[in-house]
Amino acid sequence: MIIAVDGPAASGKGTIARALADHYGLPCLDTGLLYRAVGLSVLKASGDPDREADALAACNFDKAILSDPALRTEAVGSLASRVSVHPSVRQALVQRQRDFAAQPGGAILDGRDIATVIVPDADAKIFVTASVHVRAQRRYDDGVAHGGHPDMDSLIADIQARDTRDMSRDHAPLRMADGADLLDTSNLTIDAAVQQAIALVDAQL
Numbered sequence: 149m150i151i152a153v154d155g156p157a158a159s160g161k162g163t164i165a166r167a168l169a170d171h172y173g174l175p176c177l178d179t180g181l182l183y184r185a186v187g188l189s190v191l192k193a194s195g196d197p198d199r200e201a202d203a204l205a206a207c208n209f210d211k212a213i214l215s216d217p218a219l220r221t222e223a224v225g226s227l228a229s230r231v232s233v234h235p236s237v238r239q240a241l242v243q244r245q246r247d248f249a250a251q252p253g254g255a256i257l258d259g260r261d262i263a264t265v266i267v268p269d270a271d272a273k274i275f276v277t278a279s280v281h282v283r284a285q286r287r288y289d290d291g292v293a294h295g296g297h298p299d300m301d302s303l304i305a306d307i308q309a310r311d312t313r314d315m316s317r318d319h320a321p322l323r324m325a326d327g328a329d330l331l332d333t334s335n336l337t338i339d340a341a342v343q344q345a346i347a348l349v350d351a352q353l
């Protein structure tokens with residue numbers, strides 16, 4: 149059984165994918181981490197994320213970077229969104245994701261193009277979204293909980309810029325796949341969103 153969970157930044161797709169993984173007893177891959185690792189490794193190599201050759205070279209990142217605390221920052225999310233527009237970078241990461249999906253027993257993957265490009269024949273497809281304001285508020289609360297002093301206006305601007313780049317790129321843009329169900333988490337608690345996701349997946353199986 150393969151479950152594809154796509155959606156924009158801070159929509160709740162990662163939380164939902166992990167809860168589905170628990171519920172169905174499946175391994176889960178956050179594919180955004182791969183693009184984040186490429187973005188962070190370009191930064192560490194003093195490369196230019198907008199230069200395809202620099203971004204492609206960074207696809208051979210050292211696995212240790214996957215546990216770097218900087219990986220989850222919005223700054224690295226934004227670098228990830230810049231390196232992920234390059235077709236050769238996307239191509240370099242495709243097989244790794246398909247291999248994960250193909251393991252016996254199945255898997256859950258979350259990202260932007262899982263149901264459209266990586267595994268279009270997934271058994272269940274969910275597109276998770278939420279309003280820009282709600283998503284920025286989640287990032288804000290997260291920042292405060294980690295002792296930071298986030299600025300709401302710049303969080304909104306960052307999320308909007310990332311949405312625009314992810315939805316308007318030529319290769320594997322963020323969009324809802326044919327056959328996917330939409331789950332808007334704007335007004336839902338985490339528990340309610342997870343329950344709805346389980347109901348949507350069960351109905352698709």
Ligand code: C5P
Binds near residue numbers: 260262314
């Ligand atoms: O999901 P996350 O915010 O960690 O993703 C970071 C960035 O990586 C996204 O904004 C997007 O540009 C890129 N990405 C992608 N395809 C995926 C997952 C992430 O292009 N499957």
